[in-house]
Amino acid sequence: MHIEQGTSRIAFIGEQTTIKMASPLPLIRVMRGSLASLMMRRKIGTILEKLKASEESLGSLLRGMRGVRVNRREAEFSSALRGIVVPTRCHCGGVVAVQPTIRDLPASLGFQDQWAVIADVVGSGDRCKGTTMLKQMQANHTVENPDNFGVMDGAILFRDFGDPGVIRLLLEYGPAIRKALAGLLNGL
Numbered sequence: 001m002h003i004e005q006g007t008s009r010i011a012f013i014g015e016q017t018t019i020k021m022a023s024p025l026p027l028i029r030v031m032r033g034s035l036a037s038l039m040m041r042r043k044i045g046t047i048l049e050k051l052k053a054s055e056e057s058l059g060s061l062l063r064g065m066r067g068v069r070v071n072r073r074e075a076e077f078s079s080a081l082r083g084i085v086v087p088t089r090c091h092c093g094g095v096v097a098v099q100p101t102i103r104d105l106p107a108s109l110g111f112q113d114q115w116a117v118i119a120d121v122v123g124s125g126d127r128c129k130g131t132t133m134l135k136q137m138q139a140n141h142t143v144e145n146p147d148n149f150g151v152m153d154g155a156i157l158f159r160d161f162g163d164p165g166v167i168r169l170l171l172e173y174g175p176a177i178r179k180a181l182a183g184l185l186n187g188l
């Protein structure tokens with residue numbers, strides 16, 4: 001097993017199964033601090049002040065909460081987007097998402113080839129227009145990074161797809177994107 005640290009989640013990648021946990025340490029740290037304050041009968045205002053005082057904790061807490069939302073969305077849309085995304089289940093209210101482990105994209109693929117074909121689909125052949133549209137949809141961050149894709153059963157699938165912009169992209173262009181990604185693999 002190995003561990004990958006994403007922006008909002010920690011991925012525990014096993015031979016068969018990957019478990020993605022919303023970054024838990026900041027959550028635990030902040031909750032522990034708040035609990036300690038409550039036990040000392042401090043006022044809520046003091047607790048909030050303490051939370052606000054540490055920008056770093058607050059930033060980490062927000063990332064942890066984002067991880068929970070991303071996990072939930074991946075599970076929610078996993079069936080509707082079957083064949084384009086890796087099947088995902090979610091547990092403990094979104095703290096944990098479970099996916100099959102899928103292979104990285106083949107090294108013989110050009111860097112960001114996946115981004116190029118998706119931009120072509122979205123821009124109807126005009127890559128420049130497609131790039132602008134991906135940015136407007138706020139899906140470019142995910143699409144640009146080859147680590148967010150993998151191969152399973154001879155198909156390129158999204159393995160990080162819980163951002164709202166990516167869900168919108170896949171609901172609108174899913175079948176065309178699946179076809180374009182299949183073409184990429186067949187061309188190797």
Ligand SMILES: Nc1ncnc2c1ncn2[C@@H]1O[C@H](COP(=O)(O)OP(=O)(O)OP(=O)(O)O)[C@@H](O)[C@H]1O
Nearest residue numbers: 004006007008009011018099100101102147159160
């Ligand atoms: N199903 C999977 N199989 C194999 N590796 C995976 C799988 N899911 C994620 N990974 C690996 O773990 C890393 C982190 O996972 P993921 O990208 O889903 O987390 P994130 O916090 O949403 O990341 P980001 O920084 O892109 O927002 C990925 O870049 C990838 O290398």
Ligand SMILES: [Mg+2]
Nearest residue numbers: 006147148160
């Ligand atoms: Mg990612």
